[in-house]
Amino acid sequence: MRRCTALVTGASTGLGAELAAQLAAEGVDLVLVARDGARLERLAERLRAEHDSRIEVLVADLTDRDGLERVAARLVERGSPVDILVNNAGFGVYEGFESSDIADERRMHELLSWVPLRLAHAAVPGMLERGGGWILNVASVAAFTPSGTYGAAKAAAVSLSRSLGARYRRSGVRVTALCPGLLDTEFHARMGEDHLPRLPRIAWADTSRVASEGLRALRRGRAVVVSDRRYRLLRPLIALLPDRLLERATTTGEPRRDR
Numbered sequence: 001m002r003r004c005t006a007l008v009t010g011a012s013t014g015l016g017a018e019l020a021a022q023l024a025a026e027g028v029d030l031v032l033v034a035r036d037g038a039r040l041e042r043l044a045e046r047l048r049a050e051h052d053s054r055i056e057v058l059v060a061d062l063t064d065r066d067g068l069e070r071v072a073a074r075l076v077e078r079g080s081p082v083d084i085l086v087n088n089a090g091f092g093v094y095e096g097f098e099s100s101d102i103a104d105e106r107r108m109h110e111l112l113s114w115v116p117l118r119l120a121h122a123a124v125p126g127m128l129e130r131g132g133g134w135i136l137n138v139a140s141v142a143a144f145t146p147s148g149t150y151g152a153a154k155a156a157a158v159s160l161s162r163s164l165g166a167r168y169r170r171s172g173v174r175v176t177a178l179c180p181g182l183l184d185t186e187f188h189a190r191m192g193e194d195h196l197p198r199l200p201r202i203a204w205a206d207t208s209r210v211a212s213e214g215l216r217a218l219r220r221g222r223a224v225v226v227s228d229r230r231y232r233l234l235r236p237l238i239a240l241l242p243d244r245l246l247e248r249a250t251t252t253g254e255p256r257r258d259r
Contacts (some may be wrong), residue, residue: 001134001219005054007031007075007082009062009119010089012039015138015180018211019086024051031056031082033071034089062089062115063107072122081130084218085123087116087157088138092150105149112153117160124164124173132172136218137161139177141226154179158224165223174221178214181227 006023010016012034020030024047032040037059044055058074060067075082090112093104116137127133142151143158161177168175210227217225 001026001028001084003027003029004083005029005031005081006084006086007033007058007071007119007123008086008088009033009071009115010138012036012043015207015211016086016088017043018207019088019136019214021047021050022208022211022215023084023086024053024055027051027053028084029054029056031058031074033058033060033062035059035061063111068115068118072118075119075122076126078126081126082123083127083130083132084134084136085119086136086138087119088136089115090138093148097149100149108150109153112150113156113160116157120160120164120175124168127173128168128171133174134218135161135164135173135175136214137175137177138214139179141179141181143177143179162223165221169221174218176214176218176222177224178210178217179224179226180210180214 001023006020006028008016008020008023008030011020011030011032013036016034020032020043024030030044030047030053032044032055034040037057040057040059044057047053048055058071060071062068062071075085091108093100093108095101095104120135120137123133123135137157137160139157139161140151140154143154145151158177158179161175164173165175213225213227
């Protein structure tokens with residue numbers, strides 16, 4: 001991947017920032033995408049100082065049509081092609097399905113399932129023309145459980161990855177769905193401290209390890225990788241447990257009942 005260019009969404013913090021840092025350490029040039037321009041600039045300055053990589057900042061809200069199309073346009077630029085697309089941006093809706101804001105649900109589904117499809121649709125033709133490329137879609141182990149609408153959206157990302165990978169692998173385009181478990185990032189904190197899962201430290205996966213495993217799987221052309229050995233050990237059990245039990249284990253709070 002050295003001397004390639006990677007576009008990373010949700011790059012300002014968490015797993016996106018770690019993926020960007022590890023790519024830069026490999027000599028990959030970067031296009032960093034997120035809504036927070038100040039954070040992106042700070043990350044870009046740090047990566048420029050630490051690595052011999054060209055760093056470009058593209059501020060965009062991917063749930064906004066114009067913002068999404070600006071990023072799609074960057075992916076089709078012939079003069080500065082993008083070889084690696086990392087679809088990492090995301091957020092979750094904490095409230096139960098019966099009480100959540102439908103506008104929030106729509107934004108989440110668009111960001112987690114439509115945005116990766118739109119950006120892959122922009123990137124794939126150029127990759128095919130150049131004879132190769134890589135797409136990493138950050139999904140979640142929630143894709144394999146009945147864990148609400150977040151899991152449903154992530155399941156779409158896994159299915160998209162498998163479909164594109166099967167279709168274009170022989171043409172040199174490798175597509176991987178990275179499925180981490182709980183990560184020690186701002187993802188849960190952004191929903192409020194009351195929404196942080198009360199779990200022991202051992203339940204949280206290391207962000208650096210997850211990023212490393214995702215990039216290694218991408219290079220090897222693996223279709224789906226469940227990151228962190230603890231979650232890999234749990235995945236076979238998921239298929240054996242009843243949906244009702246899994247739903248209780250993977251959602252927070254009880255459904256609201258009208259009195």
